[in-house]
Amino acid sequence: MKRVLLLLFFLPLFAIAQKQITLADIYKKGTFRGEMVFPDFGKQPAEKLNISAIKDADGKALTAVSDVVENKLKPGLHLIKTNQESIYRHSAKAFTYLYNSQSKALTKLNNEKVLHAQFSPAGDKIAYVMDNNLYLYDIAGGKTTAITTDGKWNHIINGNCDWVYEEEFSFTQAYQWSPQGNYLAYYRFDESKVKEYSFTEYDNLYNKEYRYKYPKAGDDNSKIEIHIYNVRTGKDVKAQFEQGDIYIPRIKWTAKDNELVVFWMNRHQNNLKLLLTNPDEGTARLLYEETNKYYIDINDDWQFLKDGSGYLFTGEMSGYNNIYLYSMDGKKKTNITNGKYDITDIIGVDEGAKLIYYTAAYPTALDRNVFVVDFAGKNNTLLTSGEGTHRAVFSDDYGRFYDYYSNINTPQKVSIVSITNKKGKISKKTEKVLSEGEKLQILAKEYNLGRAELVKVPNGKGDEINGWILKPANFDASKKYPVLFCNYGGPGSQQVANRYGAVSAWHQMLAQKGFIVAGFDNTGTGYRGEEFKKKTYLQLGKFEIEDQIAAAKWMGTLPYVDKNHIGHWGWSYGGFMSSLAITKGADVFSAAVAVAPVTNWRFYDNIYTERYMRTPQENPDGYDGNSPINFTDKIKGKYLIIHGTADDNVHFQNATQMVTALVKNNIPFESAYYPNKNHGISGMADNTTIHLWAQMSNWILQNLGNENTDKTVLK
Known part of the structure; x- marks a missing residue:
């Protein structure tokens, strides 16, 4: 009896001692970032420059250095980029200098910022782009040639x-x-x-x-x-x-x-x-x-062999993404792999040994394992094994690799693995374990993080959809919990994966507040073969939201789920899904948060949209039949729409047209707009990141929470 009483006495103290995740932990402090382990195969390290000692023509030290690129063939030459300025999501321009560490000479390529400065393969020239023209700089002569002028x-x-x-x-x-x-x-x-x-x-x-x-x-x-x-x-x-x-x-x-x-x-x-x-x-x-x-x-799996004999690529001709080797004359075509699983990437090719190293979604679509196979398509060998996610980085001679492994509840473990090839027979041996993810394991205990479950749910159309479910660590099956779906759902994407980080610190924070958080990869998502991915062709949104609704109904049958408090959150394509959830799924979803959503595919760019939908002229019903704008009259629950006004990708127009439809149908809603912010809606210096995540989190607590959740305002 005394032992029981002592346990009962200490349980509340343990609960009080449990650390609570804050937005600052996630977005400011980087508390839940794991250890970084970089591959080191003993190669000659790049020359380290003392940037602060490098002076420009005015004698001033270089500031805001964003990148340094070493010339591999001309020792001592470096490209240094400073004051980088983003153009769109992936592009940027910068002041770019050529620095000679031996002579200490510093040459500015141009007084304007330039893009894509790159040494030639021989190391004697530099190409770059400025003002929409391509230029060539000769290092020895110091002369610049304009390749284009228009x-x-x-x-x-x-x-x-x-x-x-x-x-x-x-x-x-x-x-x-x-x-x-x-x-x-x-x-x-x-x-x-x-x-x-x-x-x-x-x-x-x-x-x-x-x-x-x-x-x-x-x-x-x-x-x-x-x-x-x-x-x-x-x-x-x-x-x-x-x-x-x-x-x-x-x-x-x-x-x-x-x-x-x-x-x-x-x-x-x-x-x-x-x-x-x-x-x-x-x-x-x-x-x-x-x-x-x-x-x-x-994709970028296309590789042309160094001996000029052929090329490797991946394609879906078999119904799954497999590897092929074709000769340059077209006379020989080899199906290297023929699995009923998708190859996710070709990691590398050892042409001397005629071996191909690749990653596959195996044994299930949620997992990643590393294989090696020969040029004849034989001796296909697993170099890693088991459920979970492996990522490999190989040495130049393919004799060793760093194996980065995790699963949905286990932080990343890093090992060095050696490979032996004896007459075509491949064997492997773990040389050393470099990291067990100790930092994140300790944090999981300190914050008493919940453990996610991987599930399969029938969608009513002959397929099972993959999902994960995160319950509060102090889960009590006698209670009724609200549920938040977190979903992206776009073509070829994957959110439900057996890797650490698929369930984020934000998800864990909501679970601490008393929510069940869940994610389901609907029809159209990736790594389950071509048929499953391309079922959504010409009708983006239709099967995806039907699957989300089916998953929500399934969740609603669980005895510990409050079926009247099931919500949906998503960003970009996920925002499109959240907007469909609160419209077409109005009978099951009581709240939705849509961040930077597409609301009609007519508003989006043609390369992406037409790949899956063809043109609006060819397929008007596909565009309009699944646009949430056209179903706002069905809304019964609560809806928050968020957008950046300077979104160059998914235009703010999507939000304004959705709001116009809501107003027309006299539907109450809430909105948050971030001036001059792009599709990422971020910024630490101006507090945008914290404000955005606080805005969303508090809205979810207040509008989806029930009597069993903690609604304390987050800041």
């Missing part, structure tokens, strides 16, 4: 991407050196006929308008040319390919200095051609062609 804002761009290519084809530097540096291949965008979009910047007495070219669904794109500049002769030729309504999502040089591969794609993005192009003439022959009844995803 660049003009909102008209012509050379060597840099237009807005939509940067965002949707995921690259910014639109030029490439040939392997030996004799040629520069570059994009020329003519965006003269692309419609201009503008938004107001509220930062002076009379404000100002920011204008840029943004092609919305169904509208004209930039006209694309690929040029090849001969560095020795100065000759510039244009690559020959079928013009019209097309995209060039990639260019890549083979291992040969005289072979450029131009990736050509039609506007529907269901026909891909690789054109092997002669850099001196611009003529091309067809190297590869692929068609798909839905669309083709572009």
Whole structure:
């Protein structure tokens, strides 16, 4: 009896002693960031510069240094970038200097900020972009040559991407050196006929308008040319390919200095051609062609072998993303892998041993494991194993790798693994464990973090959807808990993964407040094969929200769930989903927070939208039948919409049109708008990040919480 009484006495003290997660812990202090373990394979380290000792022409020390790039072939030469200025989400320009650590000479490439400064493969030249033109700087002679001169804002761009290519084809530097540096291949965008979009910047007495070219669904794109500049002769030729309504999502040089591969794609993005192009003439022959009844995803797994014999790539021709090896003459085509699981990336290729190292979503879509397979598609060997997520970083000789492993409840563990190849038989051995994630393990105990469960829920259409559920650490099955769904749900995405961090510190904070937090990957999400991913084709939002509703109904049957308090939170595509949840899902979702949501796909860019929906002219019902704007009259619950007024990606227009529909239907709502903030709505210096997360968190506590939740205001 005494023992029981003592336990009862100490339980409340333990509960009081449990640390409470704060917004400052998450977003200011970085309390829940894990240890960083960087690969070290004993390579020669880069030269360390004493930046503070480097003086400019006025004798002033360089400040706000953002990047230092060492010239691998010319010891002592470095590119130093300072005062970096973001342009869009991925692009930035900076003052750029060439520094010689031996002579201490510092040369500013230009008095203006430049983009994409890069040494040539021989290390004797630097290419860069400024004011939409491409330039070449000769290091020995100190001479700058303008490769192009017709660049003009909102008209012509050379060597840099237009807005939509940067965002949707995921690259910014639109030029490439040939392997030996004799040629520069570059994009020329003519965006003269692309419609201009503008938004107001509220930062002076009379404000100002920011204008840029943004092609919305169904509208004209930039006209694309690929040029090849001969560095020795100065000759510039244009690559020959079928013009019209097309995209060039990639260019890549083979291992040969005289072979450029131009990736050509039609506007529907269901026909891909690789054109092997002669850099001196611009003529091309067809190297590869692929068609798909839905669309083709572009990735960076394409690798041209150094011996010039062939190329590796991944594709979904089998119904899953697998690896293929084709010869350059097209006579030999090898299906390297043929699994009923998706390859997520090719990590590296050991051409000497004829081995390919890759990661796969295996044994389930939630997991990641590392494999090695030979060029014949045989001896496919697991280098890691078990459920959870492995990420590998290999040494240059592929003799060792760093294995970064975690699962949904276990912080990252880092090990060094050695590999032995004896006559084609691969074996591996763990040499050393470098980290067990001790810091995060201690924090999990100090804050008494909850443990997430991985679940599968039938969606009523023959599929099971993957999910995770996080209950409060002091969960009491006799209570009724409100539930918050956290969802993204877009094509090919994944939020439900068996890795640490899939359940965030913010989720844990809400669980401490008495919420059950859950995430479900609906139809259309990735790593479950092509069919599951592409079921949403031509009707984005339809199956996704049906799955979210099915999951919410399933949650509502659980005896410890307060089915009248189920909410939905999402950002960007997730904000689109939250807006559908409170409209089409009004009977099951009682509250929703939509951050920077798309509210009608007519408002979004054409490359992304048309890939999945075709144009509004071709598919008007697909656009309007799943737009939350058209279903605001169904809202019964509470709705918070948040947007940055300077969002160049998902325009503030999406929020204003949603609000217009809400007003028209006399639907009460709440809103928060962040002046001059882009799609990320962030900023520590001006307190935006803390304010935003406090705004959302407190709204959820007040509007979704019940008698069993802590509604103390967060700051």
